[in-house]
Amino acid sequence: MSRTSAPRLARVLLLALTATVFPGAVRAQIATTAASTAGQRPPRAIRRDIPITNAIRRAMSAGVRDSTGKPGARYWQLRTDYQIDVSLDPTTARLTGKARITVHNASPDSLREIGLRLDPNHFIGTAPHAAPWVPAEITDGMQFSRMTVNGAPVNIASNAAPQAAGAEGARAIQTAQAASANAAGENTLVNGRSTNARIRLGSPVLPGARAVLEMDWSHKLPGGPGTGHRMTQRWADTLFQPTQWFPRVAVYDDLRGWDTEFYLGPSEFYNNFGTFDVNIDVPAGWLVSGTGLLQNPEQVLTARAREQLAKVTQSDALTMIVGPDEVGPGQATATSSTGRLTWRFHADTVNDFAWATAKKYVWQATRATIPGKGPVPIHLLYLPGRANVYERAPQITRHALEFYSKLWFPYQFPQLTLQDGPSAGMEYPMVINSNQGAADHETGHQWWPMVVGNNETWYGWMDEGFNQYMNILSAADAAGRPAVLDGEGQKYGQTSGNEAEAPMMWNANYAGPGFYGFTTYSKTPLMLSMLGGIVGDSAVQKAHREWANAWLFKHPSPWDYMFFMNKALGRDLGWFWYAWLFTTGSVDGRIESVKTTAGRTAVTVAQDGDMPAPIVLKVSFAAKGAPIRPMKNAVMLDATTALVTVPVDVWFGGARSVTTMLTFGTRPIEKVVLDPNRRFPDRNPSDNSWPKVL
The missing domain is CATH 1.20.5 (Single alpha-helices involved in coiled-coils or other helix-helix interfaces)
Structure with missing residues (x-):
């Protein structure tokens, strides 16, 4: 055998x-x-609806969200108001603070715990982190010495650093202590050594009620050669750039309750909106910048600096507030009998607070003129030796603020500050840690997530991806040319099919190091390029603008975006959103054959991928011949070129190839190009032309 x-x-x-x-x-x-x-393939299955998860189904049933994509009649969100006093000791690089946080429970639920975001615990060495994000320094993390809820003490045993019993043993002890305390009706801090902690409450916070948290805390700001944004927060002992530096209350929403995601490094944030009153105590002579408006310039600034600040909004000129030679108390700042000064900042309706301070900052300022609002100051604080990387920053930032204000909605805040430091590409409300290199991109984040509060941790494409798309538009406008999105959508064909790529709707925290950047940043412009190829780029931008205005200072989900865009564009685009957001498929179109008989030309197009797309054909005729007859679904681009469009519906029956009959008459057809604007993902564009290009 x-x-x-x-x-x-x-x-x-x-x-x-x-x-x-x-x-x-x-x-x-x-x-x-x-x-x-026989070489036949089974019919292509085209899913045409938008998958509805349990979370969004519950929200829709409760009336919090609905199929219009606008906030539902019963939409709600928590509000958190912060009062913080913080002091910096440059010699130990340590922040010591007191926080009073008021949590307003607008939800219909009784809150039996309060989630906390303790991002400084990322640096304790035992916290999980994503490669290649490497903390610059191992620290002791967030240390609490006191915590209360509505005046009642919180058992903070779980905040103690692991002792000789080892990390696992310490965690077991902390868990047992927390369970015992909670059973006794006490408030208890759980997982206090994690970036995702919570306070178990002895008494719940009822719907419509509020809870006041008070905390005394401290932690060290890491310095050294970290890898990744936010992993280094100081340069030696003369410049500090605190970010995620205070205990934050996590978001509690209608989709998942408390946000329980860890801070792993790459994925960013999801925060509540509220008011911040922050008092920052630093050595006299050190300049401080941050979120919000400075409330006590008379106490911390020199008379000359205050005089210069008064000129900033009067013209586009660049005004020197504190020069490179003005250093120390009495020159850079006001003097102080104690050797220290307290800078007081206030910010309304923001979702975070960041600041920076340095012993020798240069401070310059200019303005942007916001349509419908007027001038707002742009501040630049940088080290004297780095003036070259801030030279073009004023013009770039001004253009970004003014352009995005016209594109989406007017800039919502009273000022914007660029802060120099180890993080050169990061954004917070009214603050960007950036020089001119990332000024346009980081300014764009003032729209999302700083106003339209997308969940960056889960759906980074709604934050970074939208920003990458509008950066293309801004760059073109700054160069005085039309934005060109042709070719962007087609590019995805070169990536589709890679097994390492996660779908865009996958939690970005776990998208993997190889494709986090692509899925979070780069794929959205490709998706919106294809959408523009179907409905027109201006229609996409108009619908996106309307969606953004509907969700000012709220928390939209991807379903809200998909439903809103469908309605605004007047299209059932379930097939489009499913293919782009929930899969990693592509179109892979090609011209299979072109045959002409008696003035009728049959063009057969195949789509080998799982993503459907309309058939768009650019038909070029001979310069001379019989008149070109009008044809349904066709428009003449010029005297000898027609654009034929066949709706995507022709694929919904499962066909893998479709024949379109061209009935323009007997004028010879010299060339046919599929997807001439290169908007649809295609692995091999060389088979999109007839006669085939050799």
Whole structure:
């Protein structure tokens, strides 16, 4: 018996046995085998609806969200108001603070715990982090010395650093202590050494009620050669750039309750909106910048600096507030009998607070003129030796603020500050840690997530991706040319099919290091390029603008975006959103054949991928010949060129190839190009032309 005949005999015996028990199964297998042998492929399955998860289904049932994509009639969100006093000791690089946080429970639920975001715990060495994000320094993390809820103490045993029993043993002890305390009706801090902690409450916070949290805390700001944004927060002991530096209350929303995601490094944030009153105590002579408006310039600034600040909004000129030679108390700042000054900042309706301070900052300022609002100051604080990387920052930032204000909605805040430091590409409300290199991009984040509060941790594409798309538009406008999105959508064909790529709707925290940047940043412009190829770029931007205005200072989900865009564009785009957001498929279109008979040309187009797309054909005619007859679904681009469009619906029946009949008459057709604007993902664009380009 040969080596090949034994398996064949085994299959025959299996079929015979199966035929006795399941005769229908054998017929199906024979039919499938025959079809495969004939080289036929099964029909293409096109999903046309938007998948609805349990979370969004519950929210829609509760009336918080609905199919219009606008906030539902019962939409709600928590509000958190912060009062913080913080002091910096440059010699130890340590922040010591007191926070009073008021949590307003606008939800219909009784809150039996309060989630906390303790991002400084990312640096304790035992916290999980994503590669290649490497903390610059191992620290002791967030240390609490006191915590209360509505005046009642919180058991903070779980905040103690692991002792000789080891990390696992310490965690077991902390868990047992927390369970015991909670059973006794006490407030208890749980997972206090994690970036995702919570306070178990002895008494719940009822709907419509509020809870006041008070905390005394401290932590060290890490310095050294970290890898990744936010992993280094100081340069030696003369410049500090605190970010995620205070205990934050996590978001509690209608989709998942408390946000329980860890801070792993790359993925960013999801925060509540509220008011911040922050008092920052630093050595006299050190300049401080941050979120919000400075409330006590008379106490911390020199008379000359205050005089210069008064000029900033009067022209586009760049005004020097504190020069490179003005250093120390009495020159850079006001003097102080104690050797220290307290800078007081206030910010309304923001979702975070960041600041920076340095011993020798240069401070310059200019303005942007916001349509419908007027001038707002742009502040730049940088080290004297880094003036070259801030030279173009005023013009870039001004253009970004003014352009995005026209594109989406007016800039919502009273000022914007660029802060120099180890993080050169990060954004917070009214603050960007950036020089001119990322000024446009980071300014764009003032729209999302700083006003339209997308969940960056889960759906980074709604934050970074939208920003990357509008950066293309801004760059073109700054150069005085039309924005070109042709070719962007087609690019995705070169990536589609890579097994390492996660779908865009996958939690960005776990998208993997190889594709986090692509899925979070780069894929959205490709998706919106294709959408623009279907409905027009201006229509996409108009619908996006309307969506953004509907969700000012709220928390939209991806479903809200998809539903809103469908309604605004007047299209059922479920097939589009499903293919782009929930899969990693592509179109992979090609011209299969072109045949002309008696003035009728049959163009057969195949789509080999799982993503459907309309058929768009650019038809070029001979310069001379019979008149070109009008044809349905066709427009003339010029005297000898037509654009033919066949709706995507032709694929919904499962076909893998579709023949379009061109009935322009007997004028010879010299060339046909599929997807001439290169908007649809295609692995091999070389087969999109007839005659085929060799």
